Amino acid sequence: xxxxxxxxxxxxxxxxxxxVRRNYIFDxxxxxxxxYGFQPIETPAMENLSTLMGKYGEEGDKLLFKILNSGxxxxxxxxxxxxxxxxxxxxxxxxxxxxxxxxxxxxxxxxVQNRNDITFPFKRYxxxxxxxxxxxxxxxxxxxxxxxxxxxxxNSLLNEAELVxxxxxxxxxxxxxxxxxxxxxxxxxxIAETIGxxxxxxxxxxxxxxxxxxxxxxxxxxxxxxxISATAVEKLQPILExxxxxxxxxxxxxxxxxxTEVGAKGISEMKTLFEYLDNFELETExxxxxxxxxxxxxxxGAIFEVKSKDIxxxxxxxxxxYDDLTGIFGMPNVSGVGVxxxxxxxxxxxxxxxxxxxxxxxxxxxxxxxxxxxxEVYCLPVLAELRKNGVNAEIFxxxxxxxxxxxxxxxxxxxxxxxxxxxEIEANKFTxxxxxxxxxxxxxxxxxxxxxx
RNA sequence: GUGGAUGUAGUUCAGUUGGUUAGAACGCUGGAUUGUGGUUCCAGAGGUCGCCGGUUCAAAUCCGGUCUUCCACCCCA
Numbered sequence: 375x376x377x378x379x380x381x382x383x384x385x386x387x388x389x390x391x392x393x394v395r396r397n398y399i400f401d402x403x404x405x406x407x408x409x410y411g412f413q414p415i416e417t418p419a420m421e422n423l424s425t426l427m428g429k430y431g432e433e434g435d436k437l438l439f440k441i442l443n444s445g446x447x448x449x450x451x452x453x454x455x456x457x458x459x460x461x462x463x464x465x466x467x468x469x470x471x472x473x474x475x476x477x478x479x480x481x482x483x484x485x486v487q488n489r490n491d492i493t494f495p496f497k498r499y500x501x502x503x504x505x506x507x508x509x510x511x512x513x514x515x516x517x518x519x520x521x522x523x524x525x526x527x528x529n530s531l532l533n534e535a536e537l538v539x540x541x542x543x544x545x546x547x548x549x550x551x552x553x554x555x556x557x558x559x560x561x562x563x564x565i566a567e568t569i570g571x572x573x574x575x576x577x578x579x580x581x582x583x584x585x586x587x588x589x590x591x592x593x594x595x596x597x598x599x600x601x602i603s604a605t606a607v608e609k610l611q612p613i614l615e616x617x618x619x620x621x622x623x624x625x626x627x628x629x630x631x632x633x634t635e636v637g638a639k640g641i642s643e644m645k646t647l648f649e650y651l652d653n654f655e656l657e658t659e660x661x662x663x664x665x666x667x668x669x670x671x672x673x674x675g676a677i678f679e680v681k682s683k684d685i686x687x688x689x690x691x692x693x694x695x696y697d698d699l700t701g702i703f704g705m706p707n708v709s710g711v712g713v714x715x716x717x718x719x720x721x722x723x724x725x726x727x728x729x730x731x732x733x734x735x736x737x738x739x740x741x742x743x744x745x746x747x748x749x750e751v752y753c754l755p756v757l758a759e760l761r762k763n764g765v766n767a768e769i770f771x772x773x774x775x776x777x778x779x780x781x782x783x784x785x786x787x788x789x790x791x792x793x794x795x796x797x798e799i800e801a802n803k804f805t806x807x808x809x810x811x812x813x814x815x816x817x818x819x820x821x822x823x824x825x826x827x
Numbered sequence: 828g829u830g831g832a833u834g835u836a837g838u839u840c841a842g843u844u845g846g847u848u849a850g851a852a853c854g855c856u857g858g859a860u861u862g863u864g865g866u867u868c869c870a871g872a873g874g875u876c877g878c879c880g881g882u883u884c885a886a887a888u889c890c891g892g893u894c895u896u897c898c899a900c901c902c903c904a
Contacts (some may be wrong), residue, residue: 383895433902436828476904504904509828512897518904580902668903689904716904745862780864795862809864 384508384516394736399548399720400501403521406543407499410536412523415498417480419505420471427472429479429702437506439473439516440465473505477522478699478712485526486703494527494708501717513687513719524693524712526700531643533711534676534695535650541680541691541713542658548720549729550690551683552658557666558644559673559694561627564637565664568630569609571602578602579667582614586665590614613664620648620662627664643675659683672696678713685723691715735766740790740826741783742769743776752799753792756819763827783809790826 447468477500501521525533545552566575577600581593597607631637668677675695693713700708742753760767770779783791793805807814
């Protein structure tokens, strides 16, 4: 081998067996989305950098993959700028496109651009890859798929409730036991206001989001380090240590932050949402988690995060309400809410649980062993008939050695093999072999089709 | 972006204080077995030791750089 080929850091090839499993996840998710009246859209892999830049914070801008302009772009850069060697400044001159970083911002752009053709509320789903120039780790890639569902142009909390239903439905079908954590950005804002640090809400939420991971003491230390006053941190303690049922938590927190306008609004929103949820028959556990903060700064209302109860892997789905996402593109006061399913992590959970279905529509169900030209002629009509009946079937191309053909079927995990040689042709029948048990039976073509379809 | 580890047949890994022709297992190909795979036995193919440079009579082994993968931080799905 001369040069070993390779793929870029953080990207992956998917083999047939992996694709069968990935498609199972995507198909399941899509089925549920459709069931709730959502419709698909797709947007380009690349967007104008002006669409992408500044939407994900400083960190996000660094993690954008930028695409070089076509043509002789360097000659258009002035001598001065070139010698300055400032990457940021130079980037704006030599690159004006980038790969999408998530599906939400392109969706917002799409909505603004197509506002006259869209009937609101607009319920869409979108399953496409996104790219981040992050340093890869286990379960973190530079190219990965997101499965977004959003409804935009409706303030109703029924949307939030339906999203929880969708989450419940998807994971019920995938046989994953889940815990849905819900919080509300307005409650967090109310807390920040109450403790006298209203403008520090980002720092506070980023810190308390880590409560699970690093513990109360370190969270407090981080807030102090970020410059939150000691008295404010002190006031925060009873909230962080809040225990009890959802309604108990809401009642208690209301006593603390009910006086603030935004806090009261958040409490009432959560009460309404949980009332809806009480009337649904949900399999998943749902709880109010006041420490749930999620990093994204554009959430303004409900925040969701879903975790597997059996497999420790971080969140497998998350999202929330954003009141003014399209505002940055010149279309203010349009509220949306949505969640995103993390296909890669769901895949890992299903692998660890070993709960992918054994049978798949994408696997060959039966293979004809090829004995030669005369036998081919005998088999081909039945092969066509099987396919007409929706049975995935193939005939081995060419009359290779039996061992090679059987081995092919075995490696491809084809559950049935049909043998038809001289003796079968004479009896006008087929030998059907079950590759799992090794059992064989002599059947007519009609019986064959009946057994396999 | 910061810090740490890693890289040897297709895959998982051995390879001593630098020293002849770099090994194993699994996988692959062929045979034992002209209509029976997943078990067994035999034989065979397959490596610029990640890449570039340096030290040395001599480098898979030591040094520097670079890339990959992994781990932690940051952030996130």
